[in-house]
Amino acid sequence: MKLHTLEGMGTRPTTDRVRENLFNILAPYIENSKVLDLFAGSGSLGIEALSRGAQSAVFSDSNEKCIDIIKRNLQHVKLFEKGQVFLGEAQLILKKLSQHGEKFDIIFLDPPYRKGIIPPILQFLEENDVLEDRFIISAESDIDDELPESTGGMVVSKVQIYGKSKLTFYKRNI
Template identity: 35%
Template sequence: MRIITGSARGIALKTLEGERTRPTAEKVKEAIFSALQFDLEGRTFLDLFAGSGQMGLEALSRGAVRAVFIDEGRDAMEIIKENAKKTGFFEKSHFLVSDYRNYLRKAAGRETFDIVFIDPPYAERIAADAMLRVIAAGMAKHGTLFVLESEEEDVLAGVVREDLVLQKAKKYGRTYVHIYRYVKEKDDE
């Protein structure tokens, strides 16, 4: 696993071995960042379920100004910090060991993000819940992009939201990637 391009191009990243950590496949990561390439420069990035931190670090390598890494595993967070130091992005990063629900409840309204990457353990099927909780916590603004990685073909099945516009949906093996743009109502701002 490595940084694909940008200022930290080619730097190898460590990952945590185990069943709960499933790093995003290189092919999927390349496709996601190809779709985001014009939306990264100068942006803030929230990496929920961060694992090794590779997605937030890739965003920083491509011009994001800040990344927040959330993972409930202490071992995973140590790997993320090590990877952030190795890539030179430690100072542009914020790290928190927390369950996503607790983090969103405690951080509600304190910060908004331009891009939110959500890749929970597939078996939990909570990608949509996490996205909706980010919105409910007031941490999305008009234009925020949500990138959801899951094994669900219709990640928002049964949920009707006029404020979420599907930008892209693609299948890679058993993995589905959905990119939604949050379109906040003017009255809500």
């Protein structure tokens, strides 16, 4: 189904090619998973995970217009009851989720490119105990963004390049 998106350059939707490859990689993890879509934009990644069998999804964005679009999209695809939508900065939302004992199997990080946002968010995810034992994080960034190979509790398991975009996957460091 076609989803609503924010007009203009305020968001950068994940391209169809990247999304297709992303979900091919995540396929073994999706069934009955709990998903966190940080920097959600239109919510397309979390909604796709729900449509492929995820149990629930939490969507977070700091843009009020994006929050409205996510809610409209969840209604449009008839998955509203499986989603929770939060307006606010990622760190504050993560703190709130941690305080409520929420933990996630799949986390999508798709913040604005070239802002250095992903490394501190990875650290924050660990510090706030929101990761299930068998988690996977997908971080989408600009090809030139420097991302850590590990953060203590997690390590890069795969990197995929698509033009100027890069998907970096993190799993538990065993």
